[in-house]
Amino acid sequence: MRRLRNSQTLQTVKEPNHLDLIDNLPALTALSKSLGSALPDSVIFPHNTAAFKQSMNSYWAQQECEVIPACVVRPRDVQQLCSAVTILKREYDERRKGAGKANAEGLFAVRSGGHSPVSGAASIKGGVLIDLGHFCEVTPSKQGSSVAIGAGGKWMDVSKVLDGKGLAVIGGRNSAVGVGGLILGGGLSFFSPRFGFVCSNILSYEIVLASGSIVTASASTNPDLWRALKGGSNNFGIVTRFTASSFPSTKIWSGFLYMPASQATKVLAAFHAFVNRVVSDDPSTTYDANAAGPIACFSYIQKLGVQAIAVNLVYTKLPDNERRWPICWKNSSFGSLWRLWSTCKVRTLTSATDEMNSLNPPGRRQVFATTTIKNDPATLAAAHAAYHNAISSMRHVNVKDLVWTLVLQPLLPEWARKGDANPLGLLDSSSEALVMVSFTVNWAEPRDDEFVKTTTRDTIEQIDAFAAAHKTGHRYRYLNYCAEWQRPFEGYGLENWQFLQSVSRKYDPEGLFQKGCVGGFKLDVGDIEA
Numbered sequence: 001m002r003r004l005r006n007s008q009t010l011q012t013v014k015e016p017n018h019l020d021l022i023d024n025l026p027a028l029t030a031l032s033k034s035l036g037s038a039l040p041d042s043v044i045f046p047h048n049t050a051a052f053k054q055s056m057n058s059y060w061a062q063q064e065c066e067v068i069p070a071c072v073v074r075p076r077d078v079q080q081l082c083s084a085v086t087i088l089k090r091e092y093d094e095r096r097k098g099a100g101k102a103n104a105e106g107l108f109a110v111r112s113g114g115h116s117p118v119s120g121a122a123s124i125k126g127g128v129l130i131d132l133g134h135f136c137e138v139t140p141s142k143q144g145s146s147v148a149i150g151a152g153g154k155w156m157d158v159s160k161v162l163d164g165k166g167l168a169v170i171g172g173r174n175s176a177v178g179v180g181g182l183i184l185g186g187g188l189s190f191f192s193p194r195f196g197f198v199c200s201n202i203l204s205y206e207i208v209l210a211s212g213s214i215v216t217a218s219a220s221t222n223p224d225l226w227r228a229l230k231g232g233s234n235n236f237g238i239v240t241r242f243t244a245s246s247f248p249s250t251k252i253w254s255g256f257l258y259m260p261a262s263q264a265t266k267v268l269a270a271f272h273a274f275v276n277r278v279v280s281d282d283p284s285t286t287y288d289a290n291a292a293g294p295i296a297c298f299s300y301i302q303k304l305g306v307q308a309i310a311v312n313l314v315y316t317k318l319p320d321n322e323r324r325w326p327i328c329w330k331n332s333s334f335g336s337l338w339r340l341w342s343t344c345k346v347r348t349l350t351s352a353t354d355e356m357n358s359l360n361p362p363g364r365r366q367v368f369a370t371t372t373i374k375n376d377p378a379t380l381a382a383a384h385a386a387y388h389n390a391i392s393s394m395r396h397v398n399v400k401d402l403v404w405t406l407v408l409q410p411l412l413p414e415w416a417r418k419g420d421a422n423p424l425g426l427l428d429s430s431s432e433a434l435v436m437v438s439f440t441v442n443w444a445e446p447r448d449d450e451f452v453k454t455t456t457r458d459t460i461e462q463i464d465a466f467a468a469a470h471k472t473g474h475r476y477r478y479l480n481y482c483a484e485w486q487r488p489f490e491g492y493g494l495e496n497w498q499f500l501q502s503v504s505r506k507y508d509p510e511g512l513f514q515k516g517c518v519g520g521f522k523l524d525v526g527d528i529e530a
Contacts, residue, residue, distance in 0.1 A: 031091050031107070032071040032128060038083055044072040055131060059114040059123070060176065061366040063449070067123035069109070074131045078206070078214055078240050084130060085238065086212035092516040107516040110238055113154050113178015117366035118484045121519045122181075132180065135240050140167060146203055147246045151180035151239045156357075159350040168249035168349055170201040170419075175353035176362070183242055185480035186231040186424055190252065190292040190314045190352070192415050195245075199230035200419030206241040210512035214240075219420070228503040230422035231492070233479060234520040235500065236507050245419075253315040253326055254352040255344030261307035263337060264298065268380050270333035271296050271311075275375045275410040275433050288328040290317040295409045297359075297440075298384060300391045302402035307391070310359070313344060314352065322346040360442060364401070367453055369460045370438040370481035372411065372474040372491075373467045380408065382466040383437050386459045397451055401444035411436045411476075423499055425476060425492035434474055437463055438481045457485060479521060488521055501525045 036043040044051045046068070055072045059065050075081035088108055095107075109124035111131050116122055123129060132152030138161040139148040147169055149158055155172035158179065162168055170191045172182045187198025195201055204218035205226065217226040228236060259267065271294055277287040292314035300307050313334060315326040325344065329335060343355065360366075373379045387406035394402055411434040416426035439456050460483075467473030479488040489497050501523050504514060514525050 029070050029126075031087070034087055034091075035071060035073055035084060035128065038087060039073065039075070039080055042074050042076055042080055044074065046071075055129075058133075059111075060362045061115075061117040061119075062363060063117070063119040063365055063446075064114060064121070064123050066446075067120055067125050069124050069129040070126050072129045072131050074133055076134050078135075078208065081130070081208050081238060081240060082212045082214060084128075085208050085210065088128065088516065089210055089212060089510075089512055092512050093510065096510070105515045106518050109519045110234060110517065111178075112151055112180030113176070113182075115174075115177045116181060116480075116519075117368050118519075121484075124518050127518070130238065132238070132240070137241070138162070140165060140246060144248070145246060147244050149179055149242045149244055151241060153179045155179060155182070155353055156350060159348070159353060162246070162249075163348045163350050166248055166250060167246045169244040169246045170195045170198050171244070172198070173353055174356045175350065176357045179242065180239060182480060184229060184231070184233050184239065186422070186478065187480070188409075188478070190254070190316055190349075193289045193292055193412070194316065194418075196415045196418030197230075197422060197424065200416070200422050201245045202230065202242050202420075203245060204243040205229050205239050207237040207239045209237040210508040210510065224503050225507055227421060227423060228500050230420065231424045231479065232500050232503070232523075234517065235504050235513055235523050237513060249316070249349070250318050251346050251348055252317075252352055253319055253322075253344065253346050255313065255342060255347075255355070257311045257313065257334065257337065257342050257344070258340045259309040259311070259337065260340065261298070261309060263309055263339075264384060266333070266337055267296055267298075267309055267311060268377070268384060270294070270337060271408055272375055272377050272380055274332050274334070275412075275435065286328070288315075288326075290315050291326070291328045292316060293409065294334060295407060297405055297407050298387055299403060299405040300394070302394065302399060302404070312356070318346065360403075360440065364442040364444065365446065365449065365452075367441045367456055367483065368438060368481050369456045369483035369486065370436060370478055371460050371464050371467070372476045372478070373435050373437055373463070374472040374474065375410070375433040375435050376470070376472040379463075379467050379470060379472040380435065383408070383463045386462040386466075387439075390455055390459050393455060397448070399443050399445075399448045399452060401442075402448075402452070403442050405440045407436075407438045407440055409436050409438075410434070411478075423492055423496035425496050428493065434476070436478055436481070438478075453483070457483065482521065486521075489523060497523070 046052050056065050073084050108128040111122040114122050135150035135152035137150040138158050155177055156175035170189045173190055183198050189198050204216055208214055293312050295312040297310045313329050319326050413426045475491045477488045477491040482488045504523050504525050514522055
């Protein structure tokens with residue numbers, strides 16, 4: 001097992017592959033020239049080779065690095081962003097009037113952290129890429145009850161500032177994930193059992209609309225837009241700043257347990273039992289809102305020819321005795337499971353999120369896909385069986401440097417009832433515990449793209465078919481884990497979907513962010529009756 005421990009990060013950390021951009025430069029368009037003239041210090045063209053390469057290689061997934069825009073706009077402040085959006089809107093309107101609506105589609109994309117594995121989620125071929133990298137402020141209020149966070153930052157930027165001040169926000173679990181994408185997709189946090197979804201703890205949003213105007217969305221100002229942004233993705237404008245609730249927090253207890261694949265049955269049983277906990281007077285069975293997880297990861301590492309299990313456990317309240325496991329975890333079945341090693345310890349939030357990031361570093365081809373099931377033992381076993389059965393076909397094809405990972409994590413409907421109301425569609429669910437089933441897959445060569453994507457989709461559909469047959473499925477799909485073929489807004493329920501569409505029509509009547517902006521999951525405004 002020494003090989004496995006030495007490859008604890010599951011793959012070697014390396015820089016993304018640099019592209020040969022010199023031989024494949026897109027032609028300068030009239031639109032990109034117009035932007036360059038209006039914002040000369042904030043537009044990067046392909047002939048600015050070093051800066052352009054750096055921008056392209058700042059994505060997490062290699063596929064995104066390969067989608068080359070005509071130019072990159074990096075606004076230095078919100079006024080420059082307004083200017084860029086105004087120019088884009090004018091071009092959008094002219095194209096709609098001229099050559100027809102279809103010609104207006106796909107003008108630009110917006111990048112926050114660039115951590116999506118979906119090709120084109122935050123990139124655009126031959127169009128305009130708006131990079132929010134300069135919007136990276138982290139400014140706690142004087143009272144310490146809120147933090148202003150720039151939409152272009154990453155969660156490592158946030159936690160590093162707040163760790164030193166004894167504060168935390170309900171934020172991302174992976175330090176390299178972008179602030180903007182995570183929040184606008186709903187967002188899960190180590191603190192979700194205590195406070196709910198990340199989006200439900202955002203006090204206000206600063207957003208640039210299609211008109212080029214800057215507005216605030218909060219409970220008292222544009223409250224419909226405020227609610228729509230809590231899971232509605234990039235469908236309403238470009239968010240530049242989030243004001244998040246904050247609270248006192250010191251260090252947390254977190255880490256991974258690493259086990260051989262032979263422990264799979266016991267891990268599934270331990271997972272089910274822990275997620276099924278309820279509030280009681282028995283500390284060995286009670287639900288503890290300070291406990292986050294378990295996140296159970298079952299991985300096949302093709303290069304080593306082995307399968308392994310990693311389980312993330314977190315306790316967000318500093319234990320009385322830092323050398324011992326928190327009682328809720330010690331008394332769970334995870335406390336007695338045989339393991340190869342453990343990294344669980346008291347650490348800063350930054351350290352905990354860095355560890356999560358280290359398991360899947362940048363520079364590789366990536367795909368996600370997800371579904372949601374009830375916390376049912378047979379359905380959990382079926383999900384694991386579907387994951388395991390796919391391995392034989394992958395071995396036969398010999399996908400280079402493949403890491404094929406099934407991830408199980410709890411999703412309690414009561415989390416959606418904490419914090420502010422959101423349109424995720426979980427409020428009308430029963431209190432029955434749910435499980436998010438997702439696949440995180442990475443590999444090395446573009447020749448394997450379609451095979452990996454097809455296999456991942458087939459595996460998700462097998463799990464969905466089993467859940468449907470046994471009435472253990474659920475409509476919700478976590479947007480940030482969805483594959484490009486999935487439709488997360490359908491999982492919010494018809495009423496919430498229609499609400500999001502109505503907000504889109506109100507704040508973006510011509511549909512700039514539905515048609516002109518690529519990437520993300522669109523609301524299909526007009527596809528269903530309002």
